[in-house]
Amino acid sequence: MDRRSFLQSAAGTIATASLRHTEAFAAPEKQNKMIGIQVGAVSFADEGVAKVLDECQQNASVDTLFVATFTYGRGIAGRQVPGQPLPDHGSQKYDTDTFFGGAYTKVHEKYYGNTAFKSFRAPDLGDYDVLEKVIPEAKKRGMKTICWYEDVFRRGLPNIDKLEEVELSGKKAVTLCFNNPDYFNWLQDIAEDWARSYEIDGIMWGSERQGAFSNVLGASHGHPNPMTATCFCEFCYAKARKRGIDPERARQGFLELAKFVEASRKGTRPVDGYYVQLWRLMLRYPELLAWENLWTSSLRDAQNGIYQRVKTVNPQLDVGWHIWHNNSFNPIYRAEQDLAEMAPYSDFLKVVIYHNCAGERMVDYIDSVGTSYFADVPKRELLEFHYRVLGYGDEKGIAELAAYGFSADYVLRETRRAREGLDGTKTLLWPGIDLDIPTAAKSAKCTPAGTKAAVLAAFHGGADGVILSRKYSEMRLENLRAAGAALKELGIVRS
Numbered sequence: 168m169d170r171r172s173f174l175q176s177a178a179g180t181i182a183t184a185s186l187r188h189t190e191a192f193a194a195p196e197k198q199n200k201m202i203g204i205q206v207g208a209v210s211f212a213d214e215g216v217a218k219v220l221d222e223c224q225q226n227a228s229v230d231t232l233f234v235a236t237f238t239y240g241r242g243i244a245g246r247q248v249p250g251q252p253l254p255d256h257g258s259q260k261y262d263t264d265t266f267f268g269g270a271y272t273k274v275h276e277k278y279y280g281n282t283a284f285k286s287f288r289a290p291d292l293g294d295y296d297v298l299e300k301v302i303p304e305a306k307k308r309g310m311k312t313i314c315w316y317e318d319v320f321r322r323g324l325p326n327i328d329k330l331e332e333v334e335l336s337g338k339k340a341v342t343l344c345f346n347n348p349d350y351f352n353w354l355q356d357i358a359e360d361w362a363r364s365y366e367i368d369g370i371m372w373g374s375e376r377q378g379a380f381s382n383v384l385g386a387s388h389g390h391p392n393p394m395t396a397t398c399f400c401e402f403c404y405a406k407a408r409k410r411g412i413d414p415e416r417a418r419q420g421f422l423e424l425a426k427f428v429e430a431s432r433k434g435t436r437p438v439d440g441y442y443v444q445l446w447r448l449m450l451r452y453p454e455l456l457a458w459e460n461l462w463t464s465s466l467r468d469a470q471n472g473i474y475q476r477v478k479t480v481n482p483q484l485d486v487g488w489h490i491w492h493n494n495s496f497n498p499i500y501r502a503e504q505d506l507a508e509m510a511p512y513s514d515f516l517k518v519v520i521y522h523n524c525a526g527e528r529m530v531d532y533i534d535s536v537g538t539s540y541f542a543d544v545p546k547r548e549l550l551e552f553h554y555r556v557l558g559y560g561d562e563k564g565i566a567e568l569a570a571y572g573f574s575a576d577y578v579l580r581e582t583r584r585a586r587e588g589l590d591g592t593k594t595l596l597w598p599g600i601d602l603d604i605p606t607a608a609k610s611a612k613c614t615p616a617g618t619k620a621a622v623l624a625a626f627h628g629g630a631d632g633v634i635l636s637r638k639y640s641e642m643r644l645e646n647l648r649a650a651g652a653a654l655k656e657l658g659i660v661r662s
């Protein structure tokens with residue numbers, strides 16, 4: 168391409184991009200916006216499929232169901248988390264004794280020839296097959312169904328030990344390794360099973376994990392023990408060697424890093440300070456970052472693998488990813504989420520932008536890194552630093568943040584940033600919106616006004632849709648109606 172035609176095509180790209188933004192701001196009703204909601208099988212079993220779909224449609228004009236078809240976690244499956252107030256619909260009992268997790272659909276054995284992990288049917292609801300029940304009712308209403316599964320497992324399942332990661336301590340982890348062929352293949356096999364066995368419209372997968380570097384540093388909400396960081400298994404060692412990374416040097420570096428973090432948590436300050444000591448270790452062991460990058464690129468390989476398999480079965484199906492909330496807190500994790508790089512194997516991205524629970528989660532993150540490599544920085548200043556480097560506005564200070572949560576301005580800024588990150592790609596942006604995600608008793612709770620503001624902000628930021636999260640069984644109907652009110656105000660729905 169010569170310089171002149173390059174300039175012309177560049178100008179064309181910019182013009183198209185700004186036109187799209189103008190349209191998104193001025194007239195969202197002209198576009199085909201997706202209104203999604205995450206629902207677990209237990210809600211359909213408890214309340215009846217028709218009732219759940221009616222509530223979602225009537226209150227919030229939902230047109231796409233993200234049905235939790237596989238997980239061992241309570242974040243997207245099961246009733247309300249025990250200890251949290253029950254919402255104003257559904258069974259008024261906790262499922263403490265019955266929740267187990269697994270696949271909430273039939274397991275068609277023929278698709279699992281390339282993996283040792285074959286026994287994962289959820290026992291919670293007997294032989295209830297959530298897709299068999301939901302899809303016909305959804306189709307009658309013109310609603311789409313997307314299978315939604317996540318990277319959460321439990322110990323003791325048949326053969327699962329063969330797929331488990333290895334911790335820095337040398338013990339087997341509860342998490343599974345993307346570089347282990349039995350897990351890499353399984354992730355694709357289950358997607359193929361759904362794609363061939365049911366009339367679905369797409370697949371979404373999520374992994375709320377990060378590599379060993381951020382895990383040893385405690386750079387997330389939650390304070391993981393440094394020695395539980397992963398992965399140091401034989402498959403990761405082999406992949407590392409192929410890339411010219413010395414696994415033993417890497418492990419040695421991580422043991423030094425873990426020692427540093429454990430001492431920091433006890434208040435033992437290195438002679439030159441915490442932050443300088445981190446840099447010293449990074450310079451001495453460049454393998455630390457190489458190993459972190461190995462883990463993240465393995466996650467990308469897993470996503471790409473799922474994408475290619477599903478497209479081979481049916482190119483019409485939409486395939487996309489849930490991006491973990493840590494993207495809003497840890498700059499290292501954010502650096503690993505290069506949306507443009509993910510775009511070629513992403514029809515859509517659900518970037519988690521949960522405004523309300525973000526408050527207590529950010530405080531938790533600051534508490535964690537504020538006692539490891541940032542232990543020299545007062546937490547009030549450390550939070551301000553993160554607001555600046557992450558591009559946030561005037562959110563609350565450290566003392567009040569958990570009680571207030573983040574504002575709708577955070578949703579606006581994060582949606583805009585993701586939109587710009589995806590510029591020039593065809594990937595659709597569907598931010599995840601917080602509807603009653605559980606928080607501690609004294610932390611902020613979702614309100615109709617806050618929910619409505621968050622939905623408005625997502626569309627003002629240029630979203631192509633929203634995914635109401637995390638699960639219907641924890642949402643209150645007044646907040647669902649508030650999301651619906653925002654959509655009416657935007658002219659996205661008219662009824």
Ligand SMILES: [Zn+2]
Nearest residue numbers: 344398400403
């Ligand atoms: Zn591994």
